[in-house]
Amino acid sequence: TVVGAGNVGATIAQRMADKGYADVVLIDIVPGLPQGKALDMLEAGAVTGSDALVLGTNDYADTAGSDIVVITAGLPRKPGMSRDDLLYKNMEIITNVTQQVVKFSPHCILIVVTNPLDAMAQRCFEVSKFPKHRVIGMAGILDTARFRTFIARELNVSVHSVAAYVLGGHGDSMVPMVAYTNVAGQPITNRMTEEQITKIVNRTREGGEEIVGLLQTGSAFYAPSAAATQMIEAILFDRREILPCSTYLEGEYGISGIFAGVPTALGSKGVEEVVEIRLAEPELSALQRSAESVKILVEKMRATSKI
Ligand code: APR
Numbered sequence: 001t002v003v004g005a006g007n008v009g010a011t012i013a014q015r016m017a018d019k020g021y022a023d024v025v026l027i028d029i030v031p032g033l034p035q036g037k038a039l040d041m042l043e044a045g046a047v048t049g050s051d052a053l054v055l056g057t058n059d060y061a062d063t064a065g066s067d068i069v070v071i072t073a074g075l076p077r078k079p080g081m082s083r084d085d086l087l088y089k090n091m092e093i094i095t096n097v098t099q100q101v102v103k104f105s106p107h108c109i110l111i112v113v114t115n116p117l118d119a120m121a122q123r124c125f126e127v128s129k130f131p132k133h134r135v136i137g138m139a140g141i142l143d144t145a146r147f148r149t150f151i152a153r154e155l156n157v158s159v160h161s162v163a164a165y166v167l168g169g170h171g172d173s174m175v176p177m178v179a180y181t182n183v184a185g186q187p188i189t190n191r192m193t194e195e196q197i198t199k200i201v202n203r204t205r206e207g208g209e210e211i212v213g214l215l216q217t218g219s220a221f222y223a224p225s226a227a228a229t230q231m232i233e234a235i236l237f238d239r240r241e242i243l244p245c246s247t248y249l250e251g252e253y254g255i256s257g258i259f260a261g262v263p264t265a266l267g268s269k270g271v272e273e274v275v276e277i278r279l280a281e282p283e284l285s286a287l288q289r290s291a292e293s294v295k296i297l298v299e300k301m302r303a304t305s306k307i
Contacts, residue, residue, distance in 0.1 A: 001025040001063040001105070003097050004072035005034035005056065007218055008113055011225035012070055012232075013054065017041045019229075020050030022236065025063050027056075028073070034058065064104040068235060070228055071124065073097050074114035076219040077212050084116050084171070084297060091301050094120045098127040109270040110135045111231055113224060117170040118246045118259040119297040125248055125259070132248040133270040139170030140244025140261035141227035142220075146207040147176050150200045155183060155191060165244050166204060167261045167283075168290030174261070175286040176201045180277070234266035240273075247271050253279070253287055258298065260291040 002009045002016075005028035013026045024041075026034040038056030045052060055062060063069070074090040094114055101108070110128060112121040112135065121137030128135060143166035152159040161184050168175040178197055181188045188197065203210070211220040234241040245264045249255040252274045253262060263275040279287065 001027060001066040001069045001101070001108075002072065003027050003063075003069065003101065004074065004114075005030070005037050006072065007076070007221035008224050008228075009070070009072035010037045011221050012072065012113075012228050013038070014041055014044075015225055015229045016232065017045065017052045017054045018048050018050055020045070020048075020052045022067075022232075023053040023055075025055045025057060025066065027058065027060065027063055029058065031058055060100040060104050063101065066101075066105040066108050068111065068232055069101050069105055069108045070111045070113060070232070071097055071101070071120075072113040072228075074120075077115070077208070079212055079216055081212075082171075086115050087119060087297055087300065088304065090114050090116070090120055091123055091305065094123045095127050095305070098124045102128045102130070108134070109235055111228060112137045112246075113228055115170070116297055118261070118294040119301060121246050122248070122259040122294070122298050123301060132250075133272070135248070136231065136264070136266070136271055137170070137246025137259055137261070138224070138228045138231055139174075139246050140166055141230055142224050143170065143174050143176075143204060143207065143261075144244055145223055145227060147181070147200065147204040150203055151181070151183070151188060151192075154196060154200060157183060165263060165277075167244055167263070168287050169260055169294040170246065171290075171293060172205055173286075173290035173293045174205055175283060175290055176204050177279075177283055179280065179283060231266055235268060235270065238268035240265045240267040242266075242275050245271070247274060249274065249291070252276055253284065253291075255288060255291040258291050258295050260287070260294055262287075 028034040034056035125135040148162040164181040265273040
């Protein structure tokens, strides 16, 4: 199931439907919107060769028994808005959506995409009362994709040759792991000047704003939907692929009781393992500071609304 048939949700549904290895239910509060988009996707299958069933609905009963539920419902950013400005509005939406989803799919794995990401993932975790391995936030793959793309373009090499991780919260405090980023096994610090690296790190941190500024009427959705699809595939095919995802931490990296982006092995159970790479300073402190900024949002949410 994909909750939210807007830009991100519909594009995730389309990517999944095109691949053809899972049936998809697309649900939204707007009457007709998920039905229209789902029917259009179903009809595309005749051309793409996919037999995946795609159903659009406004009724959670149709989502019953889903294995994976991706939540994209919410408001996107407008120019000048930070992800945190969305906090209270999207908190209400996530609370309501999560209650409905878990009622009909009590054994699903929840992937949260709605922003502010880490805070919404935490809300979803607390409302669902699911074990921590079954609630995962999508952010790190997207931030890392932006970072890798900018490096690849700067060096004029394939993005496949750039290995990197961007960890921490999905916000201004995200932490591109420069010391752990390499091109064909070589640290980027050997290939780029400090000035070049700083420019790319800043562009990565502001990657979402850059797109909002260009679009004016919405936020990014092609790369976010590709990132969510990679998570879905890792789970469906039990890959144990190590991907940067937002997960509930209980002492890993010295962080406790909060969602933050760290390398996780994703497989059929959801988060199979939080992978603890041995971080040196300043990365470790930056990651912990980033988690602190997520904690501030979570505390703001708790102050306004108890679950
Ligand atoms: N239940 C179901 N769907 C909802 C609800 C709800 N309670 N509230 C809103 N929606 C739907 C809207 O009707 C809309 O179709 O969520 C959809 C959101 O789509 P867009 O406005 O196109 O936003 P999108 O670009 O898809 O972003 C969604 O993902 O990346 C994040 O910051 C982004 O939080 C935002 C979310």
